[in-house]
Amino acid sequence: MKKTITVIVASLSFVFAAGATELPRYETFVGYQFTRFNTNLPSTGPLGLVNFGGLSNFDAHGGSAQFIYNFNHWLGLAFDAGAVTNTNLTPLTFTALTGIAIPNLDTTVAHFVAGPRFTWHNESRFKPYAEALFGGAYGTASFRCDPALDTFCGTNPVIGPLSSRVQVSHTVFAMMIGGGLDIKVSRRFFVRPAGFDYYMTRPPTQAVDFFVPGVRSDRNNWRYTAGVVFGFGAQ
DSSP states (O other): OOHHHHHHHHHHHHHHHHHHTTTOOOEEEEEEEEEEEEEOOOOOGGGGGGBOGGGEEEEEEEEEEEEEEEESSSSSEEEEEEEEEEEEOOOOOETTTTTEEEEEEEEEEEEEEEEEEEEOOOSSEEEEEEEEEEEEEEEEEEEEEOOOOOOSEEEEEEEEEOOEEEEEEEEEEEEEEEEEEEEEEEEEEEEEEEEEEEEEEEOOOHHHHHHTTTTOOEEEEEEEEEEEEESSSOO
């Protein structure tokens, strides 16, 4: 009888230990990212002095990666980094200055955020999650200054027309709140078909804000992610 009880207890201990290894201690995600940016700019500035064209809203594509440390079956800490780019934004035109135009902008925005992640682990293959991430975003925009193509660039009286690349950049506060779904393929491999986040950035007041009264500081954007997740370790 004692031997039977010992065997049962040992078997149950093995089952519980095996079940615990089904949940990885560490997870990494790599995949595609789409971001819809809202700059809060109108199509034109006051008195029609500036035409912002398509800069009020634009799409950008790129990739992102996550590292997640799971404290238990439902709470983890996520680190998220990635970047998206748009190489053909609509020009910015100063209509009051004889139609002087900045050529198409090459824009890249990178983010680096971290925060809590809540995951619903169950016996099915589907693993929904929610997250609240905080950190920063780095944005850079540039354009090629070529007087042969536009009138924005100047001419040096000695060497003639000037050709160069003009670039601006800054780092701002960023926040992402959202969630998604991971689907289990094997013990350590998941597919993420969709993740959605409200993506807020708070840039400092720019010169353009002074020309456009009522422009808010917060930029309300959103992002979509999809890719694969790998699990490591055991809880």
